[in-house]
Amino acid sequence: MPEIIAPSGLPARRSLAVSALRDYAAGATAGPNQNFRPRPRSADFDIRRAVANIVGRCRDQAKNNPSISGAIKRIVNNVVRFGIRPQFQFRSDGRIDIAANRAWEALFSRWARYADLTGKKSYWKMQRLGLAQVWPDGGFFLHRTWSKKSIPGVPDLRIEMLERDHLDRTVDGTLPNGNQARGGREFDDDGQVIAYHLFRNHPGDYQAGRSGLHSERIPASEIIDVWDQDWISQTMPVPWLAAVVIEAYNLAEFRDYSMIAAKLETAFGMFIKSNYPDLGHPGLGLQQVPGQAAASEWPTTWADMPDYIEPGRIQSIPFGTDIVFPSNTRPGPQYEPFVRESRRQQAVGLGMSYEAYAADYTAASYSSARSGSLEERLSYQGMQFFLDEEMNQKVAAWFIEAAWLAGLNPTPMPGFRFDPYPYLEAVTPQNPGWSWVDPYKDGQASELKIKNALSNHRREAAGQGIDFDENLDELIAIEQRLLELDQIRAERAKLQNPIQGAPSNGPTE
Structure with missing residues (x-):
């Protein structure tokens, strides 16, 4: 049976395969994302239901x-x-x-x-x-x-x-x-x-x-x-927070649970370990000698072991037991990277830099910041x-x-x-x-833009939140006051210093 040729000049089966490859991957209905099928409804429909x-x-x-x-x-x-x-x-x-x-x-x-x-x-x-x-x-x-x-x-x-x-x-x-x-x-x-x-x-x-x-x-x-x-x-x-609220909530929950786990680990001071937990052997502490006062009233059996030991106390323990101190592993080594990545995602949704949002500049270089x-x-x-x-x-x-x-x-x-x-x-x-991030370089750039007619004084002032006209009026007023101050100083100098060339009443040679 002769092979059917498509209008493109390719065999039909190959043409269909090429056409399939040209479809949008986002529109695929099979594969691991086959259940990802949100419906294209109006914005008000979705908002009204969930707002x-x-x-x-x-x-x-x-x-x-x-x-x-x-x-x-x-x-x-x-x-x-x-x-x-x-x-x-x-x-x-x-x-x-x-x-x-x-x-x-x-x-x-x-x-x-x-x-x-x-x-x-x-x-x-x-x-x-x-x-x-x-x-x-x-x-x-x-x-x-x-x-x-x-x-x-x-x-x-x-x-x-x-x-x-x-x-x-x-x-x-x-x-x-x-x-x-x-x-x-x-x-x-x-x-x-x-x-x-x-x-x-x-x-x-x-x-x-x-x-x-x-x-x-x-x-x-x-x-x-x-x-x-x-x-x-x-x-x-x-709400502008809609895109980040779940991420922020999940991170807050993660941090709370991590804090609870860390508290629980810290709450245990030590454990008493024994290969014979069912045997109530007396401890090896000081024993009472007949006819003498009790050398110790400390408990030496499992039933009498205290739940809390105050600082500085010497406590005897039952025979065949060891003291084991727990190792606090919470939060683990993956805690900080996970928190950093979550906050980075939140910063993107808020339109902020990660460093500003997390107040974390430890890994930021000057150029990246x-x-x-x-x-x-x-x-x-x-x-x-x-x-x-x-x-x-x-x-x-x-x-x-x-x-x-x-x-x-x-x-x-x-x-x-x-x-x-x-x-x-x-x-x-x-x-x-x-304000300028790098005042010297940014100032030179601003001056260059004004010189090349790419900007003007008013625009450059507005970029820093300054009203150019008000600032100019203030500068003029300041210059006028400084001129008045210079005049006052000059008049004061004339009164304090004798005028050169004036006749003197003192003796002459």
């Missing part, structure tokens, strides 16, 4: 796992530090109006002290708290409210921070008004959120059941929903971008609108009523930066 369990586990690790808790604090310190401050970019005659922008920034800084509705936190503290909340919860809400206690010269805008637990997830499906709801969020036909259904009180609070739980419909214009989207079909957040630090900063900058886009720019827009409504705008805002967007968008963030 409560994920959040509970992430919160537990954020509270009780020292490595995770410390990592979150370190991230917040690097990303937010003392606050991400706005830089207003209002213009006059097509040029940046520095004086006007300084006035706006001063007004914002004053308002930031009273930004929290409860009066407990400044806006800078709210930034820190919000970023820390994203890791175990996936996000948070900012609710725009207005203060009933006005402060002269300060806009009445106040912000209420809400955990995502306030969202009424039972509001789901088609609503009476025809809109679609997904887990407490109400959408229009374009897929934009138009309202949130939120509980006034936290449903998990110990007083929640006393007044009952009733959600309220709040327009989306009054809510800033801060969360990060990972999938196109995703409409609800996932420097490379890890620079790579880590890129991760921090990504988080700064997230906060700026999801939180800070929107809050700044609320502030500008509130200042205009209260008549507190430092500069005229013509046309704001009809087209506010040019004003609301005239804000850029001043993110915290980082």
